[in-house]
Structures are given as structure tokens and as C-alpha cells.
Amino acid sequence: MYVPTHFAPTDDDVRELLRHPGAADLVTAGPDGPEATMLPFVHDPDRGVLLGHFARNNDHWTRADGLPALVIVRGPDSYVSPSWYASKAEHGRVVPTWNYVTAHVRGPVTVHDDVDWVEQVVRRLTDLHETGRPAPWSVDDAPEKFLRGQLRAIVGVEVRIDRIDAKFKLSQNRPAADVDGVITGLESVGDTAGARAVAAHRP
Numbered sequence: 001m002y003v004p005t006h007f008a009p010t011d012d013d014v015r016e017l018l019r020h021p022g023a024a025d026l027v028t029a030g031p032d033g034p035e036a037t038m039l040p041f042v043h044d045p046d047r048g049v050l051l052g053h054f055a056r057n058n059d060h061w062t063r064a065d066g067l068p069a070l071v072i073v074r075g076p077d078s079y080v081s082p083s084w085y086a087s088k089a090e091h092g093r094v095v096p097t098w099n100y101v102t103a104h105v106r107g108p109v110t111v112h113d114d115v116d117w118v119e120q121v122v123r124r125l126t127d128l129h130e131t132g133r134p135a136p137w138s139v140d141d142a143p144e145k146f147l148r149g150q151l152r153a154i155v156g157v158e159v160r161i162d163r164i165d166a167k168f169k170l171s172q173n174r175p176a177a178d179v180d181g182v183i184t185g186l187e188s189v190g191d192t193a194g195a196r197a198v199a200a201h202r203p
Helices: 011-019 060-064 115-130 144-152 176-188 192-200
Strands: 023-030 033-044 049-055 068-080 097-112 154-160 163-169
Touching: 011 068, 011 097, 011 163, 023 060, 023 097, 033 060, 033 115, 049 115, 060 097, 060 154, 068 176, 068 192, 097 192, 115 144, 115 154, 144 154, 176 192
Parallel strands: none
Antiparallel strands: 023 033, 023 068, 033 049, 049 154, 068 097, 097 154, 097 163
């Protein structure tokens, strides 16, 4: 990954991104070429792994076990209009760009075709995304028989984290007045997540 110095995140930035990775692209390459599946993941920092699950009917899992993987994790991303830059009025030497947050996680895949293992991952994923909601849903809210049937329809996946390359491209290379303009511009189009990311990482 190409990461200019001003877009290099801190270790804390990367840890925070992995705390809420959402869905990410799991990419492996086999004899027939690369395959990619978007999967929900939860980060286990103590074990240094990402945990998730495939749909059983997605046969990617049958070829992924033991392969090296690339997991592409994303944060906010936003189109940035040059009309938002204060420097446009000064000299006009501005162009559009794209802001984004991403991490490329690399490591080997382990497949877990085990209902109990998968249940623990589903509980962790559910707790991660339900926490803070006014009426959080719990796995225990589902009827036991129904739950077991749903669990048999998915297969667990674990990616050991051997390496992380990350890039937080959030207008850090622009003058302060341009950064102000980007924040205001993103807010004006309803991109509050993008605006918050730029504000949080301004130089």
C-alpha cells in the first residue's frame, strides 16, 4: 500500500478502526485466481485475529482454509470537491480528490466448521453492533431451535493478523483553511462521518 507520511496513521488510529471493522473484504488467491467475499468481522486483539463467518452456501470457505488472506477494512470515505478549498479562490490550482480510511490486514485463514465456535463469534458480533442501541437485540432473544438452524447455515473463519498496512487520507496535506472548507463541505452534503474523520485527524 502506498502511504505518504502525512497519511500514515498512528497505532492507536489503527486499533480504533479495528475495534469496529464492520464488514470487510476477505480476499484469497487459489488455482483459479483471486476470490473475495464481504464478511462481518470482530477483532480479537488479545489473540491477534479477525473473527467472522461465511454463509455455508458460499463455497469460498471450502477453498480458503490455510490460504494467505488479505482483509480490506474500511472506515469513512468521501468525495472532496475542490470548490470547498479556500485556496481555490486564491490561485485556482486545485483538483478533486477522495478521502478515505482503510487497513489491509494480512495473514492465514483458518475455517471453523463448528456450530459452538460459530455461536461465540455470532454473539461477539451481535454484542459489538447492538451495544448502545435503545433496545439492543440479543442472540438469546431468538428461539433456540431457530438459532441452531441459523448457526448450521454459516461457517466460521479466523484470520491471524501477521501484518497491517493502513492509510488515513483525510486532507492532512491541505492548508488549515482548506481543511476547514472540507469539513464544512462534507457536513453540507450530510457526510457527517467523513467530516468527523477529517476533524479528528487534522494536523
